[in-house]
Amino acid sequence: MPKSVMNYCPQCGNKTESKIPDGDNCYRDVCEACDLIHYQNPRIISGCIPVWEDKVLLCKRAIQPRKGLWTLPAGFMELGETTEQAAVRETLEEAEAVVKTNELYAVFNLPHIDQVYTIYRAVLLKPEFSSGIESLDVQLFAENEIPWDELAFETMQLSLEYYFQDRKAGSFKFRSTDIEKPTVR
């Protein structure tokens, strides 16, 4: 998702100015014509850990970034939906799989890229899935089959680590984790 720079007011088309509005302490894109401040805020990516019996469903990415690497189904939350609905929708789109979510299991903050992840635990309603348009492949993996060296994102690696660790311990606990640095691969 390329980030556009704000030069023009999206509402009226006049030039915007980057300035600190009265009573604020951050630079904002301001339209003097509309008297509007155009705020920019972090985005939420929502996904899940879809489970069938003792296996977890992963998708091989058909798109950049990290094309060819494996991920849990997840994507940008849309207007008008909840984080849970976004997770279910993304799983349907990327893995053509129907899940029922359990609880919100993990929240990750990635301030260097202005993203917050919400990851749910979920179960596949039936062992049926296939590659959505954004996936090259979709497969169920047992713990000893997880392609740890070919995971697309640190958020997914941590989600899977938490999941298998908690499953072994016999109880799942909510996690909130900050990932401060870019993942280097």
Next chain:
Amino acid sequence: MPKSVMNYCPQCGNKTESKIPDGDNCYRDVCEACDLIHYQNPRIISGCIPVWEDKVLLCKRAIQPRKGLWTLPAGFMELGETTEQAAVRETLEEAEAVVKTNELYAVFNLPHIDQVYTIYRAVLLKPEFSSGIESLDVQLFAENEIPWDELAFETMQLSLEYYFQDRKAGSFKFRSTDIEKPTVR
């Protein structure tokens, strides 16, 4: 925060078109000149329950919406910060109070207004606070003093209910709650 309608590309100033891009299933604001899709996504509001001894710090809102009603300190998450940092910053801005956060305690989804709340448990480092520019008053309230009928938002009412309920039970558990309908007062 007024919501601007997108008519013009913020990058180049040309007219945008509302259309469903190839491979997508939602209408987006598209700039044919820049070949850019301008996505819009829900926003995060982050805040905390600041506690000193057995009391909770609330702020009386000096701004709309819900001017004159009481709220936990919270506000829109900024680019480059974590939900936890946003909660601490908002408490400093609205209540001029310094807090140390405990865990992420509640997540609320409000899909009808495209908002997700993240609320932390927190402790005041010292019992010092005063009204920031967005507050008319800031006060500590014991449980039996909470102005339940003068709370600004359902998210704050629920956060306080969860907090006092869990405190009584002797252990705090993470909550994730959807608020589907607008609060009517």
